Amino acid sequence: MEIELPFNFTTFILFSSFIFLLIKKAWNKSIFSPKGYENLPPSPSKLPVIGHLHHLVGGLPHHTLRRVAQKHGPIVYLQLGEVPSVLISSREATKDVLKLQDPAFADRPESIGSKIMWYDYTDIAFCNYTDYLKQMRKICILELLSAKNVKSFVSIRQDEALNLVKFLRSSSGEAINLTEHVFKFTSSITCRVTFGEVIRDRDTMLAMLKKALTLAGGFMLADFFPSMKLLQVFSWDRYKLLRMRGKLDSILDGIVNEHKLKQSGEFGGEDVIDALLRLQKSGQYQIPITDENIKAIIFDMFSAGTETSAATIDWAMAELMRSPRVMAKVQAEVREAFKGKTKIEESDVQTLKYLKLVIKETLRLHPPFPLLPRACRDECKVDGYTIPPKSKVLINICSLGRDPEYWDQPDNFEPERFEAINNNSSSIDLYGNNMELIPFGAGRRMCPAINFGLANVGLSLAQLVFFFDWKMPQGMTSDDIDMTEAVGMAVPRKAALILVPTTSSCRLAGMID
Numbered sequence: 170m171e172i173e174l175p176f177n178f179t180t181f182i183l184f185s186s187f188i189f190l191l192i193k194k195a196w197n198k199s200i201f202s203p204k205g206y207e208n209l210p211p212s213p214s215k216l217p218v219i220g221h222l223h224h225l226v227g228g229l230p231h232h233t234l235r236r237v238a239q240k241h242g243p244i245v246y247l248q249l250g251e252v253p254s255v256l257i258s259s260r261e262a263t264k265d266v267l268k269l270q271d272p273a274f275a276d277r278p279e280s281i282g283s284k285i286m287w288y289d290y291t292d293i294a295f296c297n298y299t300d301y302l303k304q305m306r307k308i309c310i311l312e313l314l315s316a317k318n319v320k321s322f323v324s325i326r327q328d329e330a331l332n333l334v335k336f337l338r339s340s341s342g343e344a345i346n347l348t349e350h351v352f353k354f355t356s357s358i359t360c361r362v363t364f365g366e367v368i369r370d371r372d373t374m375l376a377m378l379k380k381a382l383t384l385a386g387g388f389m390l391a392d393f394f395p396s397m398k399l400l401q402v403f404s405w406d407r408y409k410l411l412r413m414r415g416k417l418d419s420i421l422d423g424i425v426n427e428h429k430l431k432q433s434g435e436f437g438g439e440d441v442i443d444a445l446l447r448l449q450k451s452g453q454y455q456i457p458i459t460d461e462n463i464k465a466i467i468f469d470m471f472s473a474g475t476e477t478s479a480a481t482i483d484w485a486m487a488e489l490m491r492s493p494r495v496m497a498k499v500q501a502e503v504r505e506a507f508k509g510k511t512k513i514e515e516s517d518v519q520t521l522k523y524l525k526l527v528i529k530e531t532l533r534l535h536p537p538f539p540l541l542p543r544a545c546r547d548e549c550k551v552d553g554y555t556i557p558p559k560s561k562v563l564i565n566i567c568s569l570g571r572d573p574e575y576w577d578q579p580d581n582f583e584p585e586r587f588e589a590i591n592n593n594s595s596s597i598d599l600y601g602n603n604m605e606l607i608p609f610g611a612g613r614r615m616c617p618a619i620n621f622g623l624a625n626v627g628l629s630l631a632q633l634v635f636f637f638d639w640k641m642p643q644g645m646t647s648d649d650i651d652m653t654e655a656v657g658m659a660v661p662r663k664a665a666l667i668l669v670p671t672t673s674s675c676r677l678a679g680m681i682d
């Protein structure tokens with residue numbers, strides 16, 4: 170997410186007038202300094218009006234902020250425009266925020282993008298920690314993504330993995346866009362789980378989602394000056410968001426109404442919308458569930474479930490291609506485990522120890538959400554420093570995963586780091602217990618779908634390396650794989666991964682025909 174800078178002429182005029190007004194206001198009232206707070210965390214140099222915003226320029230925010238932390242320490246106070254913000258980059262401070270003081274930091278920061286697209290924060294991911302959120306998270310964990318339901322999604326997952334394998338077999342020896350097909354794979358699973366089918370508007374929704382996720386990260390210029398309503402009104406991005414929301418609303422209205430007429434899910438006859446409609450009708454919850462709430466939650470599932478898993482599979486394949494040793498080792502493990510089988514079962518995937526390490530290492534280097542956004546409602550203390558009320562708190566998962574204090578040769582892709590005996594990293598899990606590795610977050614806002622996400626990633630990767638050998642397109646080597654990250658809330662790779670699958674017929678025989 171780079172900051173949107175208003176460089177076209179019309180906005181330049183508006184922007185100049187706005188800056189003039191701000192300077193005047195700031196001069197008179199010093200509006201943006203958090204007055205009265207002693208012992209704020211250390212800060213870099215600050216400019217009038219924009220505060221520390223200039224420190225975000227020059228790359229994606231998790232990288233620019235990592236550089237800020239390297240210079241100023243693990244807890245840094247930043248005044249991003251009008252928004253008091255705190256950057257957290259050490260294991261100890263993260264534990265303080267996500268574990269020891271979890272309830273105090275369980276809100277989410279506001280952003281125009283998430284407010285518009287996620288129904289005024291009535292979803293789960295962007296909602297503050299209110300009674301409504303507690304109720305909806307409970308529903309999500311007990312009814313929608315319970316271990317029982319995640320198991321019942323197995324047939325959907327296997328079906329879609331098979332479709333992917335069949336497509337790749339038909340393209341054997343040809344260069345294909347793996348990124349695109351992996352994205353289709355994860356979005357088909359999320360669609361079928363959420364809507365009961367791969368909806369005809371899937372591609373429109375995916376295109377909207379990509380744009381919405383880019384704008385929802387809280388890095389739009391207007392997000393930094395919430396009191397400047399004019400800036401919001403004239404924001405071109407806000408206009409784009411409102412148009413997208415209108416379109417999204419009519420698609421989701423159609424889907425919810427269809428479900429009201431006919432129960433159409435495929436696992437146990439109930440998909441996520443069916444389950445939400447059932448709970449709405451039962452009236453068993455203290456806070457009534459409205460149709461708007463249902464639309465917010467299903468867009469949440471669709472958005473949180475699609476790009477995160479797709480990006481993880483894509484990064485893992487890119488890393489495996491760049492590391493033939495690891496690719497050979499994981500292929501050997503998977504091929505040995507599936508030898509003689511006629512079907513790949515999820516229970517078999519669960520036994521693949523090295524594959525699990527590959528996934529862990531991928532998530533360490535490439536967490537889909539490198540900056541965990543939290544907010545505190547009241548004044549708090551972290552490591553003795555004052556965190557002003559309503560601060561935006563950004564936990565830099567990317568810094569934690571690559572800190573040389575916690576990891577040997579942190580930039581190397583070395584799945585073995587998690588298995589070495591007498592190595593502290595061997596006991597590190599993904600469940601929010603070890604703050605140096607928290608790709609699913611931690612504490613009461615931790616990802617409620619960790620098992621679902623890991624199952625999607627595990628099954629697809631196992632099939633990709635079991636059935637196929639992978640080569641670079643002619644004239645290219647694995648050094649040509651571009652590992653640049655793209656702008657987006659879940660940070661995917663910028664360039665598509667173009668690879669050539671080849672397969673041996675004996676491995677496919679009996680398995681997919």
Ligand code: HEM
Pocket residue numbers: 293294295306359469470471473474475477478481536537538541542607608609610611612613614615616617618619621622623626
């Ligand atoms: C590799 C896959 C995934 C990764 C790495 C991931 C990561 C995350 C992270 C970092 C958070 C924020 C946690 C925090 O603030 O502490 C989160 C929240 C969330 N995730 Fe996931 N996720 C994945 C897959 C999924 C899937 C498949 C779904 C649903 C179908 C999902 C649904 C959610 C929801 C609803 C939240 C909001 C929870 C809240 O704010 O209380 N995620 N996820």
